[in-house]
Amino acid sequence: MTTAGAGPAxxxxxxxxxxxxxxxxxxxxxxxxxxxxxxxxALVAIYASFRDDVLTLEELNIDAAAAMTLLLAAxxxxxxxxxxxxxxxxxxxxxxxxxxxxxxxxxxxxxTLGWTIAILAIGFGVGGINGLIISVLxxxxxxVTLATWSILSGAxxxxxxxxxxxxxxxxxxxxxGSFLGLSSAVWILIVLFLFWLWFRDTRLGVTIRATGSNEKxxxxxxxxxxxxxxxxxxxxxxxxxxxALYLTTQTGAGSPTIGKDYILPSVxxxxxxxxxxxxxRGGLSGTIIGAFILTIIGNLVFVLSxxxxxxxxxxxxxxxxxxxxxxxxxxxxxRRIN
Amino acid sequence: MPLxxxxxxxxxxxxITALSRAEFHAEAGEVHALLGENGAGKSxxxxxxxxxxxxxxxxxxxxxxxxxxxxxxAAQAAGVAAVFQELSLVPDLTVEQNIWFRHERLTPLGTVxxxxxxxxxxxxFQRFRFPPIRPDQEVRRLALADRQIVEVAKALSRDPxxxxxxEATSSLAPxxxxxxxxxxxxxxxxxxxxxxxxxRIPEVRQVADRITVFRNGATVAVHDTAxxxxxxxxxxxxxxxxxxLYPPRVATATERIALKVRNLAVGDRVAGVDLDLREGxxxxxxxxxxxxxxxxxxGLFGIGxxxxxxxxxxxxxxxxxxxxxxxxxxxxxLVPEDRRGQGLLLSKTVRENLTLAVIPxxxxxxxxxxxxERALYEEMIAFLRIKAKTPEQPAGTLSGGNQQKVIFGKxxxxxxxxxxxFDPTRGVDVGTKGEIFQxxxxxxxxxxxxxxxxxxxxxxxxxxxRVAVMRNGTIAAVLEGAAISEDGILRAAMFQSGQVH
Numbered sequence: 001m002t003t004a005g006a007g008p009a010x011x012x013x014x015x016x017x018x019x020x021x022x023x024x025x026x027x028x029x030x031x032x033x034x035x036x037x038x039x040x041x042a043l044v045a046i047y048a049s050f051r052d053d054v055l056t057l058e059e060l061n062i063d064a065a066a067a068m069t070l071l072l073a074a075x076x077x078x079x080x081x082x083x084x085x086x087x088x089x090x091x092x093x094x095x096x097x098x099x100x101x102x103x104x105x106x107x108x109x110x111x112t113l114g115w116t117i118a119i120l121a122i123g124f125g126v127g128g129i130n131g132l133i134i135s136v137l138x139x140x141x142x143x144v145t146l147a148t149w150s151i152l153s154g155a156x157x158x159x160x161x162x163x164x165x166x167x168x169x170x171x172x173x174x175x176x177g178s179f180l181g182l183s184s185a186v187w188i189l190i191v192l193f194l195f196w197l198w199f200r201d202t203r204l205g206v207t208i209r210a211t212g213s214n215e216k217x218x219x220x221x222x223x224x225x226x227x228x229x230x231x232x233x234x235x236x237x238x239x240x241x242x243x244a245l246y247l248t249t250q251t252g253a254g255s256p257t258i259g260k261d262y263i264l265p266s267v268x269x270x271x272x273x274x275x276x277x278x279x280x281r282g283g284l285s286g287t288i289i290g291a292f293i294l295t296i297i298g299n300l301v302f303v304l305s306x307x308x309x310x311x312x313x314x315x316x317x318x319x320x321x322x323x324x325x326x327x328x329x330x331x332x333x334x335r336r337i338n
Numbered sequence: 339m340p341l342x343x344x345x346x347x348x349x350x351x352x353x354i355t356a357l358s359r360a361e362f363h364a365e366a367g368e369v370h371a372l373l374g375e376n377g378a379g380k381s382x383x384x385x386x387x388x389x390x391x392x393x394x395x396x397x398x399x400x401x402x403x404x405x406x407x408x409x410x411x412a413a414q415a416a417g418v419a420a421v422f423q424e425l426s427l428v429p430d431l432t433v434e435q436n437i438w439f440r441h442e443r444l445t446p447l448g449t450v451x452x453x454x455x456x457x458x459x460x461x462x463f464q465r466f467r468f469p470p471i472r473p474d475q476e477v478r479r480l481a482l483a484d485r486q487i488v489e490v491a492k493a494l495s496r497d498p499x500x501x502x503x504x505e506a507t508s509s510l511a512p513x514x515x516x517x518x519x520x521x522x523x524x525x526x527x528x529x530x531x532x533x534x535x536x537x538r539i540p541e542v543r544q545v546a547d548r549i550t551v552f553r554n555g556a557t558v559a560v561h562d563t564a565x566x567x568x569x570x571x572x573x574x575x576x577x578x579x580x581x582x583l584y585p586p587r588v589a590t591a592t593e594r595i596a597l598k599v600r601n602l603a604v605g606d607r608v609a610g611v612d613l614d615l616r617e618g619x620x621x622x623x624x625x626x627x628x629x630x631x632x633x634x635x636x637g638l639f640g641i642g643x644x645x646x647x648x649x650x651x652x653x654x655x656x657x658x659x660x661x662x663x664x665x666x667x668x669x670x671x672l673v674p675e676d677r678r679g680q681g682l683l684l685s686k687t688v689r690e691n692l693t694l695a696v697i698p699x700x701x702x703x704x705x706x707x708x709x710x711e712r713a714l715y716e717e718m719i720a721f722l723r724i725k726a727k728t729p730e731q732p733a734g735t736l737s738g739g740n741q742q743k744v745i746f747g748k749x750x751x752x753x754x755x756x757x758x759x760f761d762p763t764r765g766v767d768v769g770t771k772g773e774i775f776q777x778x779x780x781x782x783x784x785x786x787x788x789x790x791x792x793x794x795x796x797x798x799x800x801x802x803x804r805v806a807v808m809r810n811g812t813i814a815a816v817l818e819g820a821a822i823s824e825d826g827i828l829r830a831a832m833f834q835s836g837q838v839h
Contacts, residue, residue: 003807201449203442206431210439213430220390220426221439222411223490280430 004026006237028332032274032282035325036289039272039318041069041273041298050303061183065175067295068185069094069247071288076127076239077194077266078287083232084212084279089130090240092152092264093123094259097244099156111169126152127237131229145233149263165254176250188246189288196284208232212279253329268315269294272322276330293318336338339402339533342387343364344498346404348398348555349382353672356382359396361557362550364498369522369532371542371563374552375575375739375767382536383552384502387533388420389413400500411440419498421489421506431477434459436477437492437521462491467522469514476661483627484511496784501525501532502630507541508765509793511627512828538794541567566784576769583768584800585776588783591619591803596787597638597670602646603692604630604637608811611646613645615787620729620778622802622822623791625831630811631791632675635760639672650756670756671749673742675764676695684734688726689715691733691744697750718747723773739770746777757788763797775801794825807831 048054073090080087097119104115105135126148133144159260177184199205211218211228219225245260248254272276272293273286294315344362348355357379364370374380384815385391389407398405400416407413413420427436434455435442443454459473468491471484475572480488486509493501503522507515516827522532522545536542542549543563551559551574559574572583599614602608608630614689615621623631637644648655651668660784680811681690693700700710714727722743726736733744749757764772778801792798798805805817806828815830 118784198447198449201452203444203448203450206435206442206450207440210428210435211433213428217428219424220410221428221685222409222414222442280428318554 006032006327009025015175015245025332030168030274030327032126032322032326033286033289033331036273036286036293036322039321040289040293040296043300047296047300047303050300051196055324057181061178061186062186063292063299065250066298067182067291067309068188069243069250070262070269070294071189071197071291072239072246074244074261074266074269074287075196075284076236076243078270078282078284079208079239080141080232080236080277081210081267081270081275081277082212082279082282083228084215085134085232086267086277087127087130087145087233087240088142088237088263089126089145089148089152090243090303091239091259091263092149093126093286094151094157094244094247094262095256096159096259097123097241098248098258099160099165099254099256101248102167103160103246103277105166105171107168109168109170114177116166116245119245124234125237127236127240128230129235131231131233132226134227134233135226141233149259153256154158154290156259160254160256163253163255167248169245172252172324175246179282179332193284193288194269200283202261204231207271209280214280223307265315271326272319274322276326290322340364341401342405343397343399343402344383344387345397347383347386347398349386349391349394355555357386357393357433358555360552360555364533364550365533366527366531367526369397369534369545370535370549371536373535373542373548373549373571373575374540375737375769376649378552378767379555380503380552381795382555384420384504384533384535386634387413387418387500388422388502389418389605403621409506412497413676417499418502419493419496419497419500420502420504421486422451422504423494424652425485425489426503426684427477428484430476432476433471433472433480433488434473436488437462437473437495439492441496442568458495459491462495465496466491466524467517468518476479478594481628483514483574486510487514487518489810490521496519497677498530500531500533500710502535504535505537507538509627509714511793512795513626515541527669532659537771538768539571539768542795543568551575572768575767576746581774582615583772585772585779587779587803589803590779590783590785591616591769592785597648597789598649598652599638600647602637602648604633604642604644606644608631608637610812613789614808615789617785617787618782620782620788620790620802622798622805623786623789624795624798624827625814626795627806629831632760633788633811635672635758635791638758640672669754670758671752671754672758673745673749673760673817675760676802681748682733682741687730688719688733688736688744690725690728691750692718692729692747695748696753699751714751715747718751721750722747722777737767739766742766742770742774746774757786759788759790761791763795764793773823795827798822798827799824 015259045055053059053073073094076090077087100115100119105112108109132150134141174184177189207218208225208231210226211223215225247258269290270282270287273282273288273290275282275286296315297318298311301308340363342362342364344360346356346359349357359382359487360379362383372380375612382391386393389412405416407416407418428439429780431439433439437459442450445451456473470485471487477485477488490506507518510518519541522534528531535545546563549561549566550557551571553575594617595614597613597619599611599613602611609632620724623634625687633642635640638648645657650670653668673733681724693711694806696714697706698716700707719726719729724743725740733741736744763774766774778790782788790837802822805822806813806826807815807817807827809831817826818829
């Protein structure tokens, strides 16, 4: 009879990457994120060469406010992308959130608070329903969330057919307010980042990533796929609702059509930041970089006083570079294994 | 009282009966082997035990209590853990995250304790003397064998009272296999039940106390391992007596060189390989796992970054990808390692899989000729005796052995006469194994030249005309005639490492 100690196989050692290669491999794995950082630095440098006051706190306050709606929407999108899905319904939810806020908030702070909670609950609920439909009826996330986007867009138009409505003055004051020299947007950014540091290490965070990485493996490990979908799409809807609320502090009005401007950019911000559309990989720091890249492109187009149509062109090129970086990292990873 | 009693368990998928009143009774403290051909119902049975499937009928009792796992977590909670053939690891999580997935220790904030994760993993590895694997590597970076080992660690992390090993050694090197067999014994001696599923009968002999044989979804026999012969077991699995697993080896090699390789390097894993593969020859490639065999095959097929000279039938060839490598009678064809991932389109039909690579053979100016296509696939289905209800059956619904036959058919249809077979019998039942070996010898007799890697040493010994043993990315020795033996191959594979026992 053999004993368990008979053969710690040397082939186990042979299969490992040597230490030097290991370090390089990890660097290549991070390449998409590093490329995004490099692009952001380059853009900021170009921007700074046209204006003197770019590297100031004031500029950070302004840019954070400009990027925040997109970033909030992209945070939800990031969670869903890591799950291996996609959420188009956030466009509908953002519109719906702004029109509800602009028509329902009124002058009483209690009404405002009540409706704020209601909008957040609707966001989570609609997202949860997305997740439920996707898992129970086994439908494609793309199509399910396209449908809920359409439904929410129609609902928004029923509530408020044209841009308008009004928000309480105190509500608006929060959006333009600052504390300790940092605008509310920068504070939200800090909270968002802390949230992510916590969330990614929770069991739910790990499980969402695992399910995105390989759904079947996750299922065999005891994960309820339905629960994970409800949680991931629910969080995405919740963040879309938060994005809508933040947006109203900036615009002071509701808009039944504004949400569609955030659907593809939210995906783009995440992908530029190195999040894989195949799920399982990436984090919010990448998305934050991505959202700032897209925002600064807008600033650049403005200071260069060229046609605004250049903005999507440059964004597209940046997106291609980001996708290329991810794909190169992917290919190199596969080569290492084979 | 037996620890596990499964009585009259039945399961149907649509019109197909996978299990029909199967019986399985096993005690605590034994290693109990479950044997049967692919399609005999073993996988269905253990999936029911581990909560991945629900039985239609039957009574399963664990420690005398009714046991009915509604999902994998319920099975885990009841102390039943399975090491699946289809791996349950998450590629983007690290080794340690995978092992403790869903039962990690948490901080008061609800986040995973990274420190505890590492300590627990070290302790587990030490306790069961695991081969060295870095706990902080992502699983997607690991070789197949290492993933298999992590899968074992994951199952053990739950401290199960029933451990199911389903073909767990199929991708392991000999030493790792020894380790796992020792582990199974160790667990049994500490009062656990180990259910051991393998197509390798010598392993079963070495490790199992008792054997239950399934055939066509029903239990046909239960034996004490010591009191039964290999022939009896195989006969019970097949329901008929097997003539011989290995066909007679008749030397059919000619002097003509089919594949001449000089100074081949692939990536940084293979260097300085010289090979001559002759017409009508089966040339075995041996060695410990991870010594460049996989890269050699990929390099020859044009997937890796290969440098060096390759001549096919005397013509130098440059390969830029599988398309060039595949073409026609002067090309070569590969049976890849991972048939479910690389070799087959599981959701496509048997017909589509067979003819996908050879569309030009039945196309006129882009139009497909269905009649000519039918002639091709029907020939292959008949020639290889592929058991499919119709050619339109999805390949993923075939048994493992028949899936492998479809890959052979796809390869033969390319008309290439240099065949690269990478572990073609992995996870294939014993009946189909015999057919595959016979097929290899038949093809060699027809003048095909076959390069054959197997992770199973006896296969190399009994089927190959010569065996080239790889070590550290190059050919360490070429064995011929009487020098071909399991012992000889292992010696050549390990010569420099000083590990010859």
